[in-house]
Amino acid sequence: MTDLQTTPLFALHHRLGAKMVPFAGYDMPVQYPLGVLKEHLHTRAQAGLFDVSHMGQVTVSGDSWQSVATAFERLVPQDILGLADGRQRYAFFTTDTGGIADDLMVARRGEDLFVVVNAACKEADIAHMRDRLPGFTITEHADRALIALQGPAAESVLSAMDPAAAAMRFMDVATLRLGGVEVWASRSGYTGEDGYELSLPADRAEGLAEALLAHPAVEAIGLGARDSLRLEAGLCLYGHDIDVTTTPVSAALEWAIQKVRRHGGARAGGFPGDARILAELDHGAPMRRVGLQPTGRAPMREGVALFTDEAGGEAIGRITSGGFGPSVEGPVAMGHVPVELSQPGTALFGELRGKRLPVTVTSLPFVAARFKR
Amino acid sequence: MKYTEEHEWLLVEGDVVTVGITAHAAEQLGDVVFVDLPEVGTTVSKDDEIVVIESVKAASDILAPLDGEIVEINETIVDNPAMVNDDPEGEAWFFKIRTTDLKPMDDYMTEAEYKEFIG
Structure with a gap:
């Protein structure tokens, strides 16, 4: 402390x-x-x-936007080169085994890339950028x-x-x-x-x-x-819903990987863990992040084990974020379950204080986004 | 009124003790969103975990302060958990216990002692 x-x-x-x-x-x-x-x-x-x-605020700069964006695409599975000046995008650093090292926001500000990363990961992220982007200037805006x-x-x-x-x-x-x-x-x-x-x-x-x-x-x-x-809003919290053990596909974040970086795209692959991530984009991952709505009123929080049956059997997954949703006026959660149990409407049980209580797989988000598109 | 180190208040009327949580505890918990009470007729032993309270922040429990039988529960706080924040030392009592042994009451704190305890 x-x-x-x-x-x-x-x-x-x-x-x-x-x-x-x-x-x-x-x-x-x-x-x-x-x-x-x-x-x-x-x-x-x-x-x-x-x-x-x-949170960490970092600028990546180099000779030109072209060179900065091209280099940054070696760290993330997102389309960075296609980012218009004055536009931002959700991205994630991937690991060599296809996990997620951090999620971040990237914005093009003129010839520079402005990056916002999670507080808990910022030292590692900055070290990673300095290590993997030699010749570029990585400026932390402390x-x-x-x-x-x-x-x-x-x-x-x-x-x-x-x-x-x-x-x-x-x-x-x-x-x-x-x-x-x-x-x-x-x-x-x-x-x-x-x-x-x-x-x-x-x-x-x-x-x-x-x-x-x-x-x-x-x-x-x-x-x-x-x-x-x-x-x-169904948004992931790094270190809980996503981490180095979850892949983008298992985390249901395919929407954040643009076509140009996938198989058949002009700049397919070329980021850490690309073999696994591209294969999973084509064929799926064994586990999947889903929304979970407990039937009762008791919140189910991170760590609650999930089962297919009210008694017996092994845990099939766990809740990674959960609590009370004030706008939903009830408990809401997210968790990871086997893909065959990830369809909305699937009935599961969460073990709370030794009792297995019903919980239903739901689509995300719980509250519709109200962005000004 | 007597107080426990678990931040319960205890009101003795004959051999029936009404139990709730203190205003200090309610404030520390934050907005209460779920309360699970024991069933009427349950026989409990002192220090059994018999109530679960979930706030927006975390889960906590209430221990039975005495041996006895649950004779009444406050269903209104189950339906409206926010009452625990609004009136913790009044309308939002949790349960009433008929005890066979009032002796532990002597060990619980007076109001002055409790105030000192929470500093």
């Missing part, structure tokens, strides 16, 4: 009365006085402000904060400060001027709601956060609600 790092909004979290917890080496707000349930519902109804400054503004009111709040915010579509990136600060904005997030992620100099973060919080539609939201929001 010692040597926890803090974000540029640490003092603000304390002033707002946040309950702080250690998360990925940082002292982070898990909830504010509003509480997880109301913070979650407020984000879906209006707008929530999240401090995500613990001097920048990252603030997410998520929810249906996010557009009106930001466009009142800079009208250009409203013109952005889902997964666009642009430079906005918010309260006199130049902000690298992307229209994205991890809640299933429309919203923005805002990268800005650390010493300007508190001022912008307070300006946003002064808006009656905006509340500060902690990690607790961030987790239930992303879970309802």
Whole structure:
């Protein structure tokens, strides 16, 4: 618990009365006085402000966009070369055995690639990029904060400060001027709601956060609600739903691998673990990430073992994320099950406190995404 | 009223003890979303785990504070778990236990002692 790092909004979290917890080496707000349930519902109804400054922000630069994108495609199974200037994409670093080393957001900003990675993986990710991309400049922006503004009111709040915010579509990136600060904005997030992620100099973060919080539609939201929001949205949490042991296909992330990198594509393969990942894209993987809805009201959390029968038999899979979904008004979960048991409607049992309780395989997300496409 | 180190409050009326969780415990738990109560008529021993409370954050349990029989449960908190946060030391009691042995009550904390305990 010692040597926890803090974000540029640490003092603000304390002033707002946040309950702080250690998360990925940082002292982070898990909830504010509003509480997880109301913070979650407020984000879906209006707008929530999240401090995500613990995440890693990195720029990859080289001679040209062409050279940067070509090189980066050696690390990820995504189409990077095809990324238009001002566009962002979900990506993941793969391992040599086809697992997922981290999931990330990549954006083209002119000739550079701007990358946002998970806090817990950022040191390893940066080392990986430096190791695998010799001759390119890998710059970690430790001097920048990252603030997410998520929810249906996010557009009106930001466009009142800079009208250009409203013109952005889902997964666009642009430079906005918010309260006199130049902000690298992307229209994205991890809640299933429309919203923005805002990268800005650390010493300007508190001022912008307070300006946003002064808006009656905006509340500060902690990690607790961030987790239930992303879970309802069917989004993976690295280290839980996906990790080095899960492949993109077993994690049901095929949608994030563009045709050009698959068999028959112009730039098929050429990333770590490509043999296995390309084969699984063609033939499937033995396990699959699915949505799971417990029938009763008891939440089933990470680690709950899944069975086909109410008694006897071996566990066939496990829950990797689970809890209570405030918008669903009931328990929601994700887990990994054998592909033959992954069809929506499949009846399974989760073992909770020694009792096997019914749970149904469901399609994801639990709450439909409301992105501004 | 007496208090346990497990943050239960105990209200004795004759040989029946009403049990709930303290406001401090409710606040620490966060928003309660699920409560599982024992059935009326269940015979319990002191320190049996007889109630499961799930909040948005985690699962926790309530231990039987005494030996006895569950004589009444509060179904309204099963239907509306948020009551546990709204009125933990009033309407949101959990169960009533008829005890055969009130002796352990002497070891539980007074209100002043509990306040000191939670600091």
